[in-house]
Amino acid sequence: MTRILKAALATTALVAAPSLALAVEKAEVLDTYADIAAAAYGDSLSTAKTLQAAVDELIANPSAEALEAAKAAWLEARVPYQQTEAYRFGNAIVDDWEGKVNAWPLDEGLIDYVDASYGGATDENEYAVLNVIANPTFTLSGEEVDAAAITPELLESTLHEADAVEANVATGYHAIEFLLWGQDLHGTEKGAGERSWTDYAAGDDCTNGHCDRRGEYLKAATDLLVSDLEWMAGQWAEGGEARETLMADEDAGIVAMLTGMGSLSYGEQAGERMKLGVLLNDPEEEHDCFSDNTHNSHYYDGLGIRNVYFGSYTGVDGTVTEGPSLSDLVAEADADVDATLKADISDTMFKLATLKSAAEAGFSYDMMLERGNEKGEALIMDAVDALVTQTRGIERAVTALELDQIGFEGSDSLDNPDAVFE
Amino acid sequence: MRFLPAAALILSLTATTATADVADAVEQEILPGTAAFAGAAEALQVQAGATCTPTPELEAAWNDAFDAWMGVSHLRFGPLEVDGRVNAIAFWPDKKGFTPRMLGQMVADADEIVDQPDEFHELSVAARGLFALEYLLYDDQFAGYEADSYTCRLVQAISADLARMAEEIDQEWHDEAAPALLSAGEAGNTTYLDRDEAVRVLYTSLLSGLEFTADSRLGRPLGTFDRPRASRAEARRSGRSLRNVTLSLEALQGLARALMAPEAMPQSEAAFASVFEAIEAVETPDLSQVDDISGRLKVEIVQQRVQLLRRSVEGEVGGHFGLSAGFNSADGD
Numbered sequence: 033m034t035r036i037l038k039a040a041l042a043t044t045a046l047v048a049a050p051s052l053a054l055a056v057e058k059a060e061v062l063d064t065y066a067d068i069a070a071a072a073y074g075d076s077l078s079t080a081k082t083l084q085a086a087v088d089e090l091i092a093n094p095s096a097e098a099l100e101a102a103k104a105a106w107l108e109a110r111v112p113y114q115q116t117e118a119y120r121f122g123n124a125i126v127d128d129w130e131g132k133v134n135a136w137p138l139d140e141g142l143i144d145y146v147d148a149s150y151g152g153a154t155d156e157n158e159y160a161v162l163n164v165i166a167n168p169t170f171t172l173s174g175e176e177v178d179a180a181a182i183t184p185e186l187l188e189s190t191l192h193e194a195d196a197v198e199a200n201v202a203t204g205y206h207a208i209e210f211l212l213w214g215q216d217l218h219g220t221e222k223g224a225g226e227r228s229w230t231d232y233a234a235g236d237d238c239t240n241g242h243c244d245r246r247g248e249y250l251k252a253a254t255d256l257l258v259s260d261l262e263w264m265a266g267q268w269a270e271g272g273e274a275r276e277t278l279m280a281d282e283d284a285g286i287v288a289m290l291t292g293m294g295s296l297s298y299g300e301q302a303g304e305r306m307k308l309g310v311l312l313n314d315p316e317e318e319h320d321c322f323s324d325n326t327h328n329s330h331y332y333d334g335l336g337i338r339n340v341y342f343g344s345y346t347g348v349d350g351t352v353t354e355g356p357s358l359s360d361l362v363a364e365a366d367a368d369v370d371a372t373l374k375a376d377i378s379d380t381m382f383k384l385a386t387l388k389s390a391a392e393a394g395f396s397y398d399m400m401l402e403r404g405n406e407k408g409e410a411l412i413m414d415a416v417d418a419l420v421t422q423t424r425g426i427e428r429a430v431t432a433l434e435l436d437q438i439g440f441e442g443s444d445s446l447d448n449p450d451a452v453f454e
Numbered sequence: 455m456r457f458l459p460a461a462a463l464i465l466s467l468t469a470t471t472a473t474a475d476v477a478d479a480v481e482q483e484i485l486p487g488t489a490a491f492a493g494a495a496e497a498l499q500v501q502a503g504a505t506c507t508p509t510p511e512l513e514a515a516w517n518d519a520f521d522a523w524m525g526v527s528h529l530r531f532g533p534l535e536v537d538g539r540v541n542a543i544a545f546w547p548d549k550k551g552f553t554p555r556m557l558g559q560m561v562a563d564a565d566e567i568v569d570q571p572d573e574f575h576e577l578s579v580a581a582r583g584l585f586a587l588e589y590l591l592y593d594d595q596f597a598g599y600e601a602d603s604y605t606c607r608l609v610q611a612i613s614a615d616l617a618r619m620a621e622e623i624d625q626e627w628h629d630e631a632a633p634a635l636l637s638a639g640e641a642g643n644t645t646y647l648d649r650d651e652a653v654r655v656l657y658t659s660l661l662s663g664l665e666f667t668a669d670s671r672l673g674r675p676l677g678t679f680d681r682p683r684a685s686r687a688e689a690r691r692s693g694r695s696l697r698n699v700t701l702s703l704e705a706l707q708g709l710a711r712a713l714m715a716p717e718a719m720p721q722s723e724a725a726f727a728s729v730f731e732a733i734e735a736v737e738t739p740d741l742s743q744v745d746d747i748s749g750r751l752k753v754e755i756v757q758q759r760v761q762l763l764r765r766s767v768e769g770e771v772g773g774h775f776g777l778s779a780g781f782n783s784a785d786g787d
Contacts, residue, residue, distance in 0.1 A: 158551055196677065427780045428647070436778050
């Protein structure tokens with residue numbers, strides 16, 4: 033068996049050889065991909081810094097206007113960040129990190145006060161209503177925790193995924209979103225969270241208690257987001273680890289691109305984020321549930337996949353980053369597969385844009401999730417179906433590029449079959 | 455150059471065996487499996503019509519339906535994916551406790567949807583299927599309900615909905631999904647453009663089934679060494695957590711054997727045997743032994759062997775067909 037399997041690998045190598053003759057080089061395609069990552073994470077960082085300034089202003093001079101400005105900055109920061117999500121799944125360095133910045137769904141009672149309808153601790157999560165903002169000390173997994181000062185360190189090292197529960201999300205965009213908007217108590221009716229600016233007010237104007245600690249939490253979470261994004265942007269700069277790893281093995285790099293596109297399209301976006309919400313009819317199953325920004329987070333996820341395939345990203349100041357694309361590479365291998373996949377991706381973008389325009393016109397995403405709401409279900413499921421179709425197209429691109437067997441590399445059973453039973 | 459003859463041999467084997475494998479999988483495994491599930495779900499509906507309180511007869515019928523579901527639950531494409539049926543039949547894991555919350559709400563409101571079978575499919579998947587029934591039949595929250603109660607009608611309505619879905623799945627497999635797999639690559643087949651795509655979808659089911667058992671059925675209750683999570687075991691209320699592991703692996707073994715002769719995948723065969731042997735050593739049907747160190751170790755050994763099995767299958771079955779797995783619905787977080 034060993035001999036035959038090795039021979040199979042040798043076949044792959046032989047088959048891969050003619051690709052050297054292609055006009056579009058894999059290295060150029062990977063360059064474009066890394067350049068887009070650097071630009072999109074760079075934009076995520078710059079918009080997060082704008083958010084940071086708005087948060088500082090809200091804490092220093094609380095007002096209704098300051099809260100609205102911070103919310104607007106958060107919404108803008110989501111636009112470039114969501115477009116980077118296509119870099120997850122394929123790149124381990126992104127996957128290992130992203131839980132810090134974009135973890136979801138969350139048991140927000142860990143962080144701050146919640147409505148009685150939220151419930152209490154659950155089978156899954158003993159700390160679902162810990163409320164760190166109201167409690168300067170508490171016991172976590174048997175350890176006494178001193179939370180007198182709410183620092184980035186406390187959030188990152190002690191609270192985030194506390195008690196090994198994924199829903200204990202203490203950091204990132206969604207924790208900040210909750211602190212700006214508050215819980216959305218409108219169910220499947222129209223309306224987002226309605227936190228008042230007075231939750232950050234000083235002295236007697238403070239509502240819901242502990243306004244100073246709430247401000248401290250918001251500041252710590254925002255500062256942490258900025259430093260996390262700074263780190264990731266650096267990984268994609270010239271000489272950065274993400275870029276170096278990508279370029280080290282061209283075939284593996286191309287597979288990383290396609291893996292990110294396919295896993296985000298199918299399991300993550302079509303499945304976990306969109307279809308499941310429809311199936312559960314639960315408005316909490318909205319990706320951006322506090323702000324009612326879910327239609328945008330879906331749309332920009334889709335656009336991020338498109339950026340990767342078409343090799344082009346338009347930045348927040350209009351700068352276009354582009355170059356030889358994965359599409360070019362696939363077209364040289366099989367023009368039909370490329371044309372179909374481009375059409376599939378365009379169809380997905382059209383369906384996501386349709387959903388986004390309905391939401392912007394007043395038919396919000398949580399209304400679409402209502403039980404028996406056929407029009408809402410159709411808007412969401414049309415986009416889900418388009419994402420599923422495009423996933424098949426991505427699989428065909430893998431086959432067209434003769435990269436099918438790359439996934440076996442590093443597999444013990446292939447490299448060293450006898451090791452399996454050692 | 456010395457590898458070339460062997461490579462040529464592999465290619466020719468692949469070319470001649472691909473369709474036979476798919477046909478075997480469809481005819482010997484999948485279609486009997488969907489028929490068995492439809493039959494068991496119908497029997498459950500009939501039994502719930504006769505006695506809707508948790509009698510031994512109803513629990514036995516529910517267990518039979520769950521057993522039959524384990525025979526097909528890994529086929530997460532086509533008819534099982536339409537209308538979210540996989541989730542509606544088996545909503546698990548339920549990380550946010552949707553099932554008890556929604557069922558509790560329905561009972562409190564006496565939600566009229568139980569009397570509207572045509573609309574029942576609009577209900578949240580968390581309040582439908584085998585796990586909703588498990589809550590109603592086995593959990594203290596609903597225990598002691600009377601034969602003429604709302605809860606009893608809810609049990610009947612969920613059973614009827616389940617039987618309808620099982621019947622539709624069986625029908626659609628016969629009418630659409632099986633013909634599509636069997637005619638892969640023929641003119642007019644837009645689902646599977648060539649034979650490899652048909653093999654790939656089955657191979658992906660096989661691998662993702664193994665992954666689900668290792669990561670979720672076993673991994674969730676195992677938690678971490680310091681923090682085991684017995685309360686996260688699948689179907690622990692009815693004590694069938696371990697049984698589901700066994701039945702799922704048996705179904706996956708059947709699928710693997712349909713795709714490839716046992717003698718052509720000796721490592722995978724040995725790995726299956728070693729998993730079943732490790733399962734023998736586990737004493738608690740609900741896997742609650744993860745709470746103590748020696749008990750935990752036995753469950754962990756099963757998990758490790760399933761992971762080794764997965765690698766063997768990747769090497770032998772994947773290697774044979776020259777395929778890596780496609781994207782599967784569990785690829786997300």
